[in-house]
Amino acid sequence: MIYSKPKFKEKYSNFINGKFVPPIGGEYFENTSPIDNSLIAKYPRSQKEDVELALDAANAAKEAWGNTSATERSTLLYKVADIIEEHLEEFALVETCDNGKPIRETLNADIPLAIDHWRYFAACIRSEEGSASELDANTLSMNIKEPLGVIAQIIPWNFPLLMLSWKLPPALVTGNCVILKPAEQTPSSATLLMEKIADVFPPGVVNIIHGFGPEAGKPLASSSRVDKVAFTGETTTGQLIMQYASKNLNPVTMELGGKSPNVFFNSVMDEDDAFLDKAIEGAVLFAFNQGEVCTCPSRLLVQEGIYDAFMERVIARTNAIIQGNPYDVNTMLGAQASNDQYEKIQAYLKIGKEEGAKVLAGGEANKLSGNLAEGFYIKPTILEGHNKMRVFQEEIFGPVVCVTKFKDEAEAIAIANDTLYGLGAGVWTRDAHQLYQIPRAIKAGRVWVNCYHAYPAHAPFGGYKKSGFGRENHVMMLNYYRQTKNMLISY
Numbered sequence: 420m421i422y423s424k425p426k427f428k429e430k431y432s433n434f435i436n437g438k439f440v441p442p443i444g445g446e447y448f449e450n451t452s453p454i455d456n457s458l459i460a461k462y463p464r465s466q467k468e469d470v471e472l473a474l475d476a477a478n479a480a481k482e483a484w485g486n487t488s489a490t491e492r493s494t495l496l497y498k499v500a501d502i503i504e505e506h507l508e509e510f511a512l513v514e515t516c517d518n519g520k521p522i523r524e525t526l527n528a529d530i531p532l533a534i535d536h537w538r539y540f541a542a543c544i545r546s547e548e549g550s551a552s553e554l555d556a557n558t559l560s561m562n563i564k565e566p567l568g569v570i571a572q573i574i575p576w577n578f579p580l581l582m583l584s585w586k587l588p589p590a591l592v593t594g595n596c597v598i599l600k601p602a603e604q605t606p607s608s609a610t611l612l613m614e615k616i617a618d619v620f621p622p623g624v625v626n627i628i629h630g631f632g633p634e635a636g637k638p639l640a641s642s643s644r645v646d647k648v649a650f651t652g653e654t655t656t657g658q659l660i661m662q663y664a665s666k667n668l669n670p671v672t673m674e675l676g677g678k679s680p681n682v683f684f685n686s687v688m689d690e691d692d693a694f695l696d697k698a699i700e701g702a703v704l705f706a707f708n709q710g711e712v713c714t715c716p717s718r719l720l721v722q723e724g725i726y727d728a729f730m731e732r733v734i735a736r737t738n739a740i741i742q743g744n745p746y747d748v749n750t751m752l753g754a755q756a757s758n759d760q761y762e763k764i765q766a767y768l769k770i771g772k773e774e775g776a777k778v779l780a781g782g783e784a785n786k787l788s789g790n791l792a793e794g795f796y797i798k799p800t801i802l803e804g805h806n807k808m809r810v811f812q813e814e815i816f817g818p819v820v821c822v823t824k825f826k827d828e829a830e831a832i833a834i835a836n837d838t839l840y841g842l843g844a845g846v847w848t849r850d851a852h853q854l855y856q857i858p859r860a861i862k863a864g865r866v867w868v869n870c871y872h873a874y875p876a877h878a879p880f881g882g883y884k885k886s887g888f889g890r891e892n893h894v895m896m897l898n899y900y901r902q903t904k905n906m907l908i909s910y
């Protein structure tokens with residue numbers, strides 16, 4: 420089955436104070452689909468004055484929203500989840516059109532997972548129990564949690580609705596008002612969501628501002644009228660955002676880049692069985708979902724005893740990946756999200772070859788035919804080399820896996836940790852000792868063992884080192900959006 424490009428209006432607005440509001444300066448930017456480089460629609464090129472309007476709305480709404488009951492807020496989050504679910508296919512198509520990822524991913528993973536995050540945080544807030552203790556016979560010590568106030572959230576383009584759904588639910592359910600800026604490359608699903616839920620929250624509680632980072636993101640992150648900045652994106656952008664927020668002494672959470680190792684020990688090939696098949700899939704499939712995943716297993720580390728035999732199977736599996744029209748339900752690898760990404764990845768392929776990396780698969784753009792000829796497709800690529808090469812060290816954010824071999828556990832750990840980043844990692848082994856000790860030694864916020872890529876709402880997710888700090892998901896997230904007040908009550 421092949422879906423068609425969804426229909427869009429000619430232009431869209433920001434969502435401020437419960438209404439769709441055109442940009443004050445009247446400027447728009449053109450959003451195009453990476454599938455065929457066709458125009459999608461025009462979106463507001465917001466500036467500081469648009470951000471100020473949203474700040475007025477959010478600040479006016481925060482007192483009343485912060486005083487609503489947890490039950491009331493939880494009910495509204497469930498409502499949002501139901502609305503997205505009702506329109507799941509519409510959201511999936513819009514996401515595929517905007518981002519270029521295959522419809523099978525958006526239909527089966529991105530949007531269902533986004534829905535689950537709304538439900539998860541709706542449930543979390545209801546399961547909380549208060550606590551109080553007696554200091555002495557006449558004094559009660561009681562801690563209460565209060566919202567921070569107004570939250571600025573800035574998100575990237577790689578999982579547009581999912582990143583929004585990692586950010587909005589915990590902030591809203593804890594009683595904060597939010598101004599969220601989607602990435603300029605993928606503004607559509609956030610807009611569609613606002614169209615569907617325009618009346619769900621009181622005016623000013625949720626605001627969406629479109630535009631570019633330096634024009635709309637910077638005034639938002641720099642404002643003294645926000646109480647926290649939650650950011651997901653590149654490490655270098657995160658450094659800028661921290662500078663902006665520090666002027667107001669505002670707390671930040673940083674979900675940044677990665678260069679995740681995926682480590683395969685000899686024992687995965689002890690038998691030719693279902694586990695080995697799963698390991699091959701684990702080396703290949705999660706690296707080649709455009710490679711535009713912050714935890715993309717972009718460094719493949721294979722123990723020398725199995726290197727040749729394992730890589731033979733990995734290469735064969737890679738070459739069997741179906742790349743093509745993202746609207747086709749059989750497509751496994753779609754388009755890169757933008758021309759910038761497309762060019763950046765090709766530049767890294769050139770760098771890799773110049774550094775002496777050997778191309779084991781792909782290694783170039785994939786020129787598709789028909790209307791896809793204008794789209795941004797890169798063949799799934801495997802580069803063989805060593806961990807000091809730039810292609811092993813820098814985040815390419817494309818379907819490019821860099822493979823190297825290691826001798827023993829110590830070398831595997833050393834290579835895995837020889838990176839500025841510490842977001843995700845994979846470890847594959849049948850050895851009970853390695854199952855626990857290798858993940859323990861890897862400096863990363865998430866280690867998958869004998870699996871890769873699941874992002875359940877109840878598992879904390881975030882980075883070590885230059886991959887950021889703070890966590891997303893899990894009930895602990897609630898406290899990233901609250902402050903604690905202690906009351907000492909004498910009676």
Ligand code: NAD
Nearest residue numbers: 574575576601602632636637652653656674675676677713
């Ligand atoms: P990016 O940093 O270029 O942009 C992210 C957002 O920041 C966009 O909305 C952009 O408009 C905004 N922005 C850019 N410059 C800004 C500025 N000066 N001031 C304020 N806002 C600004 O990142 P990207 O290219 O959109 O996304 C890819 C990156 O995101 C990768 O590095 C990836 O690893 C990372 N990522 C991390 C996670 C995680 O959870 N750790 C998840 C997804 C993506």
